[in-house]
Amino acid sequence: MAKRDAPEVNAGSMADIAFLLLIFFLVTTTIETDSGISRKLPPKLDDNQPPPPVIKERNLFVVSVNANDDLLVEDETMDLKDLRAAAVKFLDNGAGTGDEACNYCQGSKDESSSVNPTKAIISLVNNRGTSYKRYISVQNELVAAYNELRDRESMKVYNMAFTEMESIYNDPGTSEKDKDNLRPRLERIREMYPEKLSEAEPKSSN
């Protein structure tokens, strides 16, 4: 009996089907992962809370933004590009003596500026008319100032940038052992330059 060949299946339309699926997935999916500036909001105010401690004027760095997106830093107008350097200068001033002395600060020890990074507070006041992108860039510059100082100290002590350690710590792929290793390091650097960024409720008028 003659051996009969099985007829070949026509696979020509397979490509069409695959293309159809491919285009469907291209249209319905996005490739991006989200990233952004993480913040923590202050908890709701309690009525019978003790009044906040008095903060010395010299330890306060006031940044205000008006409805025209202009910057006013410590009562002087400033360009956004100079904000980071000004914030670094303020935080790293370290003019304190005795208990308030800062032995790792490299600032100019100006008498009228902050005594210690742990005491220095940056206050951000914005207007209801301020645009969101200006607000984000001001936030970004202030966070950058903290990160710059933290990186510097971290490089000195652990020979590794703070931001790098933080991203390794936050990576879900990092093992628990490495995280336990990193945690005290991160905390130590955070203690040296605590992020004290206070936001006032926006003013409604100019």
Place this chain on the structure above:
Amino acid sequence: MAKFAKKKSGDLPAVNTASLPDIVFMLLFFFMVATTMRETTLKIQNNLPTANQIEKLDKKDLIMYVYAGKPSPRYQSTYGTEAKIQLNDKLADVNDIPGFIYEERATKREELLPLLTTALKVDGDTNMGLVSDIKQELRDVDALKINYVTKNGNAVEANN
């Protein structure tokens, strides 16, 4: 001389396309693995601002998204041109945020609640008034972990 008979000229052989499906399937699998499904359809303009001091948002299931911005051109006749908030698939009011947060919390396991983050995807041209109203509502329901979602880039140059 039959062995050297010339082939018929002018008849091009068909290109073999048998491996084409394989190539396309490979592309398909790449896109299926590398991308995520789009979950909400935006009814507002959402041109995010730029920043470079950013952290990645992992664990997608622990994130609640709050969108804000001007309605897209085709919705402007219905909703006007004032900046609006979008929660899931519909435009909402600031007062709807607490309800939305409670709804989201109800779907999550209890031990994960402290890890919940609210991601704010706000258009760059929105006024801070709306954003601080949102933040006030979030404070009221104790959703304190927030993230301003941004694009990656130089903030000083891009936002001027």
